[in-house]
Amino acid sequence: MKYMVIIYGNQELWDSIDPAEFQQEIAAFDAFNKKFYDTGELLGAYGVADAAATKLVRLADGQPAVCDGPYLETKEYLASWFLIDVDSEERALAIAAEVPSAKARPVEVWPILHEASRETGVDMGVV
Amino acid sequence: MATSTGDLLRELAPQVLGVLMRRYGGLDTCEDAVQEALLDAAVQWPAAGTPDNPRGWLLTVATRRLTDMLRGESARRRREDAVYLATPPAVLVGASADARIAGAGGPPDHDDTLTLLFLCCHPALSPSSQVALTLRAVGGLTTAEIARAFGVPEATMAQRISRAKQQIRAAGARFTPPDAADREQRLRAVQQVLYLVFNEGYTASAGQWLQRTDLTVEGIRLARLLARLLPGDAETAGLLALMLLTDARRAARVTPDGALVPLTEQDRGRWNRELITEGVALVERTLAASRALGPYQLQAAIAAVHDEAASVDDTDWAEILALYELLTKVSPGPMVSLGKVVAIAKVHGPAAGLAALGDLAETLSANHRFYSVRGHLHAMAGNPREAAADFRTAARYATNIPERRYLERKAAERRNSER
Numbered sequence: 217m218k219y220m221v222i223i224y225g226n227q228e229l230w231d232s233i234d235p236a237e238f239q240q241e242i243a244a245f246d247a248f249n250k251k252f253y254d255t256g257e258l259l260g261a262y263g264v265a266d267a268a269a270t271k272l273v274r275l276a277d278g279q280p281a282v283c284d285g286p287y288l289e290t291k292e293y294l295a296s297w298f299l300i301d302v303d304s305e306e307r308a309l310a311i312a313a314e315v316p317s318a319k320a321r322p323v324e325v326w327p328i329l330h331e332a333s334r335e336t337g338v339d340m341g342v343v
Numbered sequence: 344m345a346t347s348t349g350d351l352l353r354e355l356a357p358q359v360l361g362v363l364m365r366r367y368g369g370l371d372t373c374e375d376a377v378q379e380a381l382l383d384a385a386v387q388w389p390a391a392g393t394p395d396n397p398r399g400w401l402l403t404v405a406t407r408r409l410t411d412m413l414r415g416e417s418a419r420r421r422r423e424d425a426v427y428l429a430t431p432p433a434v435l436v437g438a439s440a441d442a443r444i445a446g447a448g449g450p451p452d453h454d455d456t457l458t459l460l461f462l463c464c465h466p467a468l469s470p471s472s473q474v475a476l477t478l479r480a481v482g483g484l485t486t487a488e489i490a491r492a493f494g495v496p497e498a499t500m501a502q503r504i505s506r507a508k509q510q511i512r513a514a515g516a517r518f519t520p521p522d523a524a525d526r527e528q529r530l531r532a533v534q535q536v537l538y539l540v541f542n543e544g545y546t547a548s549a550g551q552w553l554q555r556t557d558l559t560v561e562g563i564r565l566a567r568l569l570a571r572l573l574p575g576d577a578e579t580a581g582l583l584a585l586m587l588l589t590d591a592r593r594a595a596r597v598t599p600d601g602a603l604v605p606l607t608e609q610d611r612g613r614w615n616r617e618l619i620t621e622g623v624a625l626v627e628r629t630l631a632a633s634r635a636l637g638p639y640q641l642q643a644a645i646a647a648v649h650d651e652a653a654s655v656d657d658t659d660w661a662e663i664l665a666l667y668e669l670l671t672k673v674s675p676g677p678m679v680s681l682g683k684v685v686a687i688a689k690v691h692g693p694a695a696g697l698a699a700l701g702d703l704a705e706t707l708s709a710n711h712r713f714y715s716v717r718g719h720l721h722a723m724a725g726n727p728r729e730a731a732a733d734f735r736t737a738a739r740y741a742t743n744i745p746e747r748r749y750l751e752r753k754a755a756e757r758r759n760s761e762r
Contacts, residue, residue, distance in 0.1 A: 217742070218494075256472070256503025259495055301495050303471050327742050 218301045218328040220310040223317055225295040227266060244316035252300065252311060263296040279297070299328075352381050352398060353564075356483030359401045359609035361455025364518040369408060370462060371508040371574065372416075374480050377401070378407035381483060457572045458520050463507075464532040467514040472507040473536045474543075479504055481568075482561055493543070493559050530573075534582050534639065537565050541586050545593075559590055577633040580625050581640030587622035588646035591615040603749040607655045618621045619650045638674035641666055645682075660689035677706045681716055693724035711740035715750060722757060 233241065245261075252258035264270075270286045286293055302308050305327070312318065312325045319323070356377060363373040380401050394400040405608045446753075463477040475493075484492075490500035521529040544558025566583040573579050595609035604610075626647045629640055645666045652658040664686035670679050680703055688696025697720050707713035718733030734754035741747040 253499075253502065254506065254507055256475075256499055259499055278670055301471075301499065303469055305596070329744060329747070 217301065217304070217308070219305075219306070220326045220328055221298040221300060221312045221315060221325075222294060222326065223296045223315065223321070224292040224324075224343040225317075225321070227268075229292075241316060245314050248314060249314055251314075252298075255287075257300050257311065258310050259299040259301055261296070261298045264294060267293050348385060348393065351393070351400075352384055353435045353483035353519065355398050355401055356381060357456040357459050357481045358398060359405055360480055361459055362402055363405055365455060368518055370480070370511055370516075370518070371505070372409060372479070373405075373510065374432075376412060377484070378479070379408045380405035382485070386587060392581070392618075393679045413458065425727055428529065438500065454520070455642075456568065460533050460569065461529050461574075462511060462516055464529070464536045465511050465514060465516050466529075466532060467510050467516070468507050468664050470536070470539060472503055472510070473532070474539050475500060475503050476507040476563070478540065478561065484561070488557075488653060492561075503656040526706065530576070530579075533569065538582060538586075539563065541589075542656065548614055555595075555625060559586075562586060565588060567702055577629045578639050580629040581637060581643045584622045584625035584629070584643035585639050585646055587625070588643060588650050591618035591650055599743065601745055603745040605749070607651060619647075623647050623651065625635065636669060638670060639669040641673065645670075658689075660686055664690050670694060677703055677710075678712070679708065681712060681757055685716055685719075688720050688723060693720045696720045697724065708719050711737040711742075711746070711750065713737075714740065715753075718750075718757075722753075727757045727760050 220229075232237075247338045249258060266332060267286055268283070268284075272282050272283050272285055272287055274283075300311055302311065305325075308325055312323050315323050317323070359380070360373060361375045363377060364370065367373060384397075384401060388394070388397075388746045423747055434739055460477065463480050468476065475489055478492075479486065479490045486501050486504060488495050489504075490497040493500065520526070541562025544556065544560070544562060562696055563583070563586050565580070566586050570576075570579050570583045591614050592606070592609060594615065595611065595613040596604055598604060622643065626640070626643050630636070630644060633640060645663055648659050648662050648666070664683070667679065667683035667686050670681060680701075684696050684699045684703070687699045697717070700717060700720075703713055706718075714733045714737035718730045718737060721727075721730035721733060731754050734750050734757060738747050738754060740751035741750055
């Protein structure tokens, strides 16, 4: 069963962290990633760039129109996410609790519903 | 009968690994060596023809691969270790290189395969690791095939398998059958793993497709293997029967576009009679011979009652209810209770079913099957509003897309019938 574990944050929050502490935080995340890559449960760990680098694409009369900024006018944005594959929801929650930043801020755990197959389903038996 | 190279290789894989393990010990290196030999064969045999003695061919190549690995290993150690002492390879792998070398006088292959199954389903491993290792070491599947079946990257699956091997080594497990005292429990673990393989294929726990036939096929193949290894074990026969009787409905369970069709709405003409006949015969034979009925035999017996009924209305629900009463005694759990509730509703009416739900609303408060069952009971009782609400909630908790769509459709139908 796959889950997405999501951390939210914003620039203000990252700026408020003391640089030495920030290094520790990064090391803690590296250790977290290694630990769960090694167990074969972490499929990927990703972080987004600054919100300032975000572009928004809309279609205007069928033509893409690009402008700056995230879609939502929220205080906190999607910052990092982890894709995990585990035996149970219990296990997903236990891993989420080990995300280093969980000490300070909550993390979200979303079960993954849809995973589009790269193949046409022939191998998967829905014939 | 034409057997494809893949089928032959998967059949021979655990036998060859068993021989290597008995001679040299060390699951990690032996398994890697066999895997490489299998890959060599998969490339060479279709081109050059299957050798006259395929098992001997694999054994020779795997042994050569193992020797190469051990040489590489000892060379690495020599480089790393300043005070290197000439150590024989057998000691390097911490082997149980016993006297019964060269296949002479050793136990027959089927004992090796059984020992291998016990080892792969070692209690030190998590269920998903047991499954992955069993599929590779006993099933002879490649890491890429296992990764694809479970929808994870190959690197992740490789990591899971290699970690599982490390854990087995760390647990000090040896290539010997479990003690008599542990055997029963260890056998349950093996059965559980095979059932997990089948079930993941039958109702993929998440994703776009309701069924992944490759895993159901592999689950059945391994259950047949286990049944051959343990012909007298009633629960193993029950497990195989349960798989056959469930798989028999596969074609009727989905529409051509992948939508779920529940048991009650299935075209029973599309059920696989051959599998049903085989499954029912197995159930009858084991029920007659068995003194203490285990959970797989009982679940298989329930599946047999469904499969033998010409229609939903012809189903012997009283028999199913009686079987669920027994199942509740030997293997209690919320999902068993939920199945029993359905049987109660069919025998004694929906009000009795709703009353029997009891505290399941609490234990299964985030389970889509609970809301789906309660929705059906409300629909039977003529409460379309409650039924619609329950189907809606069930859809929200479902993680398999066809199941979710089916539940959404049921919710919409109830809302419409209300108008």
